[in-house]
Amino acid sequence: MNCSARMRASAVILMVMATFCGGGATCLNRPATTFQQSPVVWNAPVAPALSDVIAAVNRTGAITQLSTNQGFMEVRSMPSLPKLTASIALQRPRQFRLKASPPLMVTDMVDIGSNDQVFWFEVPEGMMMKRTLYFADHESYQHVAQRSVLPIEPMWIADAFGLAEIDPNTVISGPTVRGDGKLEIHCQLVQPAGTMRRVYWIDSALGYVTDQYVYSASGALVAESHSARHEYFDDIGCALPHQVDLILAPVGGPPLSLRIEVGRYMVNQILGGDPNLFVMPQDAAQVVNIAQITNQPMSPAPGVSIEKTVPQDALPAYSAPLQAGTSSRFRPIGQPANSPAVQLGPTHYRNQ
Secondary structure: OOHHHHHHHHHHHHHHHHHHHOOOOOOOOOOOOOOOOOOOOOOOOOOOOHHHHHHHHHHHHHOOEEEEEEEEEEEOOOOOOOOEEEEEEEEOOOEEEEEEEOOOOOOOOEEEEEOOOEEEEEEEEOOOOEEEEEEEEHHHHOOOOOOOOOOOOOHHHHHHHHHOOOOHHHEEEEEEEOOOOOEEEEEEEEEOOEEEEEEEEEOOOOOOEEEEEEEOOOOOEEEEEEEEEEEEEOOOOEEEEEEEEEEEOOOOOOOEEEEEEEOOOEEOOOOOOOOOOOOOOOOOOEEEEHHHOOOOOOOOOOOOOOOOOOOOOOOOOOOOOOOOOOOEEOOOOOOOOOOOEEEEOOEEEEOO
């Protein structure tokens, strides 16, 4: 697959959304809901011990299944588009399915999934809107360094919905107390393509993860999530967010910013009973194995600087995330922080 084809694959979700949703559909508005709040876990001026933080975060291990058919997806990098209706189902360790469609339409515009062997996303593409399936097996994708289509596997999205767990064997620093009062822990994930880094921000009183940042082996910030409007579930002893913001920045591709809202969760239950829920679709007109896409550099859009791999001995291991509540900045590591920026939704790229 050549460079132009890979760029098209990376941008396909955005283009398809514009095709389906640009016809004047209205947004879906719902009244705000008040959820049961989590009990206080810590009430001390200093950071708790690492073991205590991990124990609090990993309470989500009590959740083995999670599903909802009351989801909504907003493409924040394309604010003119309406919200989509969405369904989500997951079953640990690797089963995941997220489908989204425009209001009043039965055709799925986005189908993202995972099972024990492979993960995928399927979208209609081209003038005839024929379905294209992009997929990879988990093992092969760990060997891909320059991920030009998907920077992370779909199960990371599941973690963003309150299911993140911290392996104490991967922790390299923390917990430390941030300026905004949250706790911060840094972990590393060793893969054949290089060591990735993951940063967790944790509510210092309630003990759940609120923000996550994922860095590639080259130090590029490739994915982040921010969760809000948490609901505490007494029977499982942990909280789940009803609002999740996701920002994905594949290498050389356009950033994608999503907000997913959930009206109601079914905990430890899968809705519908579909035996093929976590089976990869088999009827796509075109199938692309993204683990086999060659790692060739792509040309950026005019005036936009795309992050590139840099020598590890020349720059810091990774750039630090911004304070909570600020816009994300994807930029070549080492470029001056005061250089002018081009606004792309909630994401920034640096001018050349």
